[in-house]
Amino acid sequence: MPKRPQELLKTHFGYDQFLPMQEEIIGHVLTGKDALVLMPTGGGKSLCYQLPALMFDGLTLVISPLIALMKDQVDGLKANGLAAEFINSSLKAQEIYRIKDSLKEGQVKILYVAPERLANEAFRVFLRGLKVSCIAVDEAHCISQWGHDFRPDYLNLKDLREDFPKAGFVALTATATERVRRDILEHLNLRTPRIFISSFNRPNLHYDIIPRNDAFKELLGILRSSEYKNRSAIIYCFSRNDTEVLASDLCSKGLKAQAYHAGLEAGERHAIQDRFIKDETPIITATIAFGMGIDKSDIRLVVHYALPSSIEGYYQETGRAGRDGLPARCILFYSYADKFKQEFFINKIEDDLERQRAADKLNKMIAFCEGFGCRRKFLLEYFGERYEKTSCGHCDSCLRPKEEFDANDISRLILDGVRLTNSRFGGQYIVDILRGAHSERILKFGHNRLNCYGKGKDFNEAQLKEIITRIIEKGLLRKTTGEYPVIELTVQGREFLGSQERLMLPELKISVKKQIKKSMEGRDKGESYDEGLFEQLRRLRKRLADQRGVPPFVIFADTSLRQMAREMPMDSASFLDITGVGDQKLKAFGPVFIKEITDYCHQHHF
Numbered sequence: 001m002p003k004r005p006q007e008l009l010k011t012h013f014g015y016d017q018f019l020p021m022q023e024e025i026i027g028h029v030l031t032g033k034d035a036l037v038l039m040p041t042g043g044g045k046s047l048c049y050q051l052p053a054l055m056f057d058g059l060t061l062v063i064s065p066l067i068a069l070m071k072d073q074v075d076g077l078k079a080n081g082l083a084a085e086f087i088n089s090s091l092k093a094q095e096i097y098r099i100k101d102s103l104k105e106g107q108v109k110i111l112y113v114a115p116e117r118l119a120n121e122a123f124r125v126f127l128r129g130l131k132v133s134c135i136a137v138d139e140a141h142c143i144s145q146w147g148h149d150f151r152p153d154y155l156n157l158k159d160l161r162e163d164f165p166k167a168g169f170v171a172l173t174a175t176a177t178e179r180v181r182r183d184i185l186e187h188l189n190l191r192t193p194r195i196f197i198s199s200f201n202r203p204n205l206h207y208d209i210i211p212r213n214d215a216f217k218e219l220l221g222i223l224r225s226s227e228y229k230n231r232s233a234i235i236y237c238f239s240r241n242d243t244e245v246l247a248s249d250l251c252s253k254g255l256k257a258q259a260y261h262a263g264l265e266a267g268e269r270h271a272i273q274d275r276f277i278k279d280e281t282p283i284i285t286a287t288i289a290f291g292m293g294i295d296k297s298d299i300r301l302v303v304h305y306a307l308p309s310s311i312e313g314y315y316q317e318t319g320r321a322g323r324d325g326l327p328a329r330c331i332l333f334y335s336y337a338d339k340f341k342q343e344f345f346i347n348k349i350e351d352d353l354e355r356q357r358a359a360d361k362l363n364k365m366i367a368f369c370e371g372f373g374c375r376r377k378f379l380l381e382y383f384g385e386r387y388e389k390t391s392c393g394h395c396d397s398c399l400r401p402k403e404e405f406d407a408n409d410i411s412r413l414i415l416d417g418v419r420l421t422n423s424r425f426g427g428q429y430i431v432d433i434l435r436g437a438h439s440e441r442i443l444k445f446g447h448n449r450l451n452c453y454g455k456g457k458d459f460n461e462a463q464l465k466e467i468i469t470r471i472i473e474k475g476l477l478r479k480t481t482g483e484y485p486v487i488e489l490t491v492q493g494r495e496f497l498g499s500q501e502r503l504m505l506p507e508l509k510i511s512v513k514k515q516i517k518k519s520m521e522g523r524d525k526g527e528s529y530d531e532g533l534f535e536q537l538r539r540l541r542k543r544l545a546d547q548r549g550v551p552p553f554v555i556f557a558d559t560s561l562r563q564m565a566r567e568m569p570m571d572s573a574s575f576l577d578i579t580g581v582g583d584q585k586l587k588a589f590g591p592v593f594i595k596e597i598t599d600y601c602h603q604h605h606f
C-alpha cells in the first residue's frame with residue numbers, strides 16, 4: 001500500500017503538519033500538471049517537489065542555479081533516507097558515471113543539476129533516455145531580465161518541455177514582482193499552470209531601521225547581547241574595503257568575524273563560507289556577493305550597515321534570517337548620505353532605461369527608510385500584496401511610540417485641495433496651491449479661488465510634502481504610478497472628510513532617538529527551553545556534523561534542538577514527536593541525542 005503525502009511528511013521529513021499551501025501544491029504537482037509557486041524564503045518550497053518525488057514512478061529533475069548549495073541539499077535529503085543525487089562540475093568523472101548508472105537503473109528519485117549542464121547536448125541525450133516525471137525549476141526568477149539575478153542559461157530550459165512532454169513543470173521563486181511572474185510563465189512555456197501565491201509576510205522577522213549615528217557602538221551592543229552572542233549573523237556593507245575594516249574592528253573587540261567579498265580568491269571564499277555554515281565563525285561582514293549560496297536556516301541577525309540599492313535586494317538579504325521560523329532580526333542603519341554613494345554608481349549606468357530603473361528602485365528604498373508607516377506593510381505592498389492591518393507589532397515603526405502632532409486642520413486643507421482639483425495633479429501642485437503660489441497654471445485653472453488656496457503658509461514646502469507623504473501612509477491619499485504620477489483621494493480619504501474624526505500625524509522630520517532599546521523590549525520571547533541543554537545539543541550536533549562533513553543544520557535545525565531542550569524526550573517514541581525527526585533521523589541520531597538528554601537530566605536532577 002503506497003504511503004500518502006501526510007504519512008511521508010512524517011516518515012521522510014519528520015514533520016507533523018504541512019506549512020501553508022504545501023499540501024495543496026503537492027496535490028496539484030502529483031496530478032502532473034504545471035504550477036508556478038511564489039512563496040517567501042523559508043516558506044517550504046523544496047518540500048513541494050521533494051515529497052511528490054517519492055511518489056512518482058520516474059525521476060524528479062531539479063534545476064537549481066547554485067552549485068554550491070547542491071551538495072548540502074542532497075546531503076540533507078540523504079540524511080532523511082531519500083534517494084537524491086546531484087551532477088555538477090564539482091564531481092569527478094568517476095562519480096558521475098556511478099550516478100548515471102544508478103539513474104539508468106531507476107534508483108535515483110531526485111536529481112539536482114545546474115542549468116548550464118542542460119546546454120550540453122550529450123547530457124540532454126542521456127536525460128532523454130530516462131523516465132522523468134517532474135521537472136522543478138528552483139529560483140525561477142533567474143529567467144527574467146527584470147529580476148535581479150538574471151541567468152541567461154535559464155532561457156534554455158524551455159527546450160526541456162519538448163524533451164519531456166509528459167512531465168509536469170513546477171517553477172518556484174521567492175522574488176517575483178508582476179513583471180517577473182509574467183516572464184517566468186512565458187519563458188518556461190508553462191501549460192495552463194496553476195499559480196500558487198503564498199503570503200510574502202515573514203512573521204518571525206523583526207524589522208528595524210535605525211539612524212546611523214553611532215552605528216559601530218550600537219552594533220557591538222547588539223552582537224554582545226545575550227540574544228545574539230555566538231549566533232549566526234550577516235552584516236552587509238557597502239564596499240569590499242568596508243567589510244574588511246568592520247571585520248577587523250569587530251575582532252579587535254573580541255568578536256569572531258570574517259569578511260567576505262568577491263575580491264577574495266575562490267578557495268578562500270569557500271573556506272569562509274564553510275566556517276560560517278559549520279558554526280565556527282558566527283559573524284560575516286559581507287558585500288551582497290555573500291548569501292546566494294547560503295542555505296543556513298539559523299541565521300538570527302541580518303544587518304544592513306549601509307543603504308541597500310533596492311527593496312528587492314533588501315527583502316532577499318533580510319530573507320536569509322530566520323528560515324527556521326524562529327524569531328530573527330533585521331536591522332538597517334540608515335543615513336541619507338548613503339543615497340549619494342549609490343547615486344554615484346547609478347549615474348555611471350549608460351543605458352538610459354536601466355539607469356532610470358535603478359534610480360526608481362533607490363528612491364523606493366529611501367521612501368521605505370524615511371517612512372513612518374509599518375515596515376512590513378510597506379514591503380508587502382511593494383510586492384503587490386495587500387496587508388490589511390496598519391500595524392504589525394514587529395517593526396520599529398509599530399513599536400516605537402511616535403511623537404504625534406495634531407495635523408487635523410492642515411490635512412483637511414490638503415485633502416480638500418485634492419478633492420476640488422479632481423485628483424488630477426501631482427504633489428507639487430497641491431503644495432503650490434496651499435502655499436498660495438501665483439503660478440500661471442494655478443491662475444489658468446482658477447485654483448486661486450479655491451477655499452484652501454494660500455491657507456497652508458504656516459508650513460514650508462518641505463513640510464507640506466512630508467505631510468502629504470504621511471497622509472498617503474495613512475491611506476487617505478494615494479500616489480499613482482506611471483510617468484506623471486498624481487495624488488488621488490482614496491475612499492477612506494473621502495470618508496474622513498465627511499467625518500468628525502481628528503487626524504494626528506507623526507512629528508515631522510526623523511527624530512533621532514535611541515530606538516533599539518525600546519523596540520527590543522517588544523521583541524517576542526518565543527517559548528522557553530533549557531538553554532544549557534540546548535547548548536550541549538548544539539555541541540553534539542556540531543561533532544556529528546563534522547564527522548560526516550556536513551553542515552550542522554543537515555543533522556537537525558535549531559527548531560528541533562530547542563524543542564528537545566524543552567520537551568526533553570528520553571525514549572524513541574517521544575523523540576519521534578520532535579519536529580524534524582523522521583524514521584531515518586530517529587535511527588541515525590535518536591540514540592546519541594536521547595543519551596545526551598538523559599545524562600543532562602540526571603546531572604541536573606530533573
Ligand code: ADP
Binds near residue numbers: 015043
Ligand atoms: P524555501 O526554499 O521556501 O526558502 P525551504 O524549503 O528551505 O524553504 O524550507 C524552509 C524550512 O522549513 C526548512 O528548514 C525546512 O526543513 C522547513 N520545513 C519545510 N516544510 C516543513 C513542514 N511541513 N513543517 C516544518 N518545517 C518545514
Ligand code: ZN
Binds near residue numbers: 377393395397
Ligand atoms: Zn510594523
